């Protein structure tokens with residue numbers, strides 16, 4: 001059996017500890033995502049989805065608990081090693097695309113690849129391939145402001161996949177789009193995830209989209225339960 005791509009054990013996270021506005025967001029939250037699995041995380045606003053995704057993606061650390069990516073426990077690792085794992089193994093998609101406005105669609109997909117050591121030629125070829133897969137070859141030289149919301153989000157998916165991560169983390173990836181565009185963009189995301197065989201954890205308020213994933217988890221008082 002191969003290791004889970006993502007394993008979270010008994011995560012606890014409290015903000016503003018000791019202050020009057022202290023809030024414990026995660027209480028012994030745990031989950032396992034296996035290779036090729038697409039898991040939906042459904043929970044109301046403010047229940048801790050983004051906090052959990054940030055911890056899973058090594059952007060934040062829990063107060064207690066364990067995070068393992070592809071079987072490697074990241075808890076005691078140096079910042080440098082954690083950054084390397086994040087860069088190589090994790091792709092993020094957010095509700096708002098966060099593309100760099102001064103760069104073209106292709107450049108936005110090329111930039112993260114330089115950090116991973118790819119040459120300009122390799123990065124450009126990969127960007128062109130990804131843009132073709134989401135039907136945006138003819139928009140490669142456009143800046144984000146020259147693209148529609150759905151197109152921007154498709155570019156953001158390509159950027160997340162630029163370094164061929166084993167884990168995709170998405171926070172309301174279509175939450176900013178109208179329902180028809182959201183459906184189309186979501187299909188594209190699922191197609192890419194299935195094709196590459198990566199694992200994905202996708203937070204969404206949209207129950208119809210969640211129902212199309214392999215499994216649904218709900219956040220219940222800071223823990224994750226099968227939905």
Ligand SMILES: Nc1ncnc2c1ncn2[C@@H]1O[C@H](COP(=O)(O)OP(=O)(O)OP(=O)(O)O)[C@@H](O)[C@H]1O
Pocket residue numbers: 015016023025043044045046047048049050051052
């Ligand atoms: N850095 C922080 N400092 C203090 N409180 C925070 C911080 N980040 C989040 N919180 C609080 O923790 C709770 C959970 O926030 P989080 O963003 O994880 O929720 P969410 O489920 O992703 O919400 P949404 O669906 O609205 O994005 C909220 O009450 C929020 O105000």
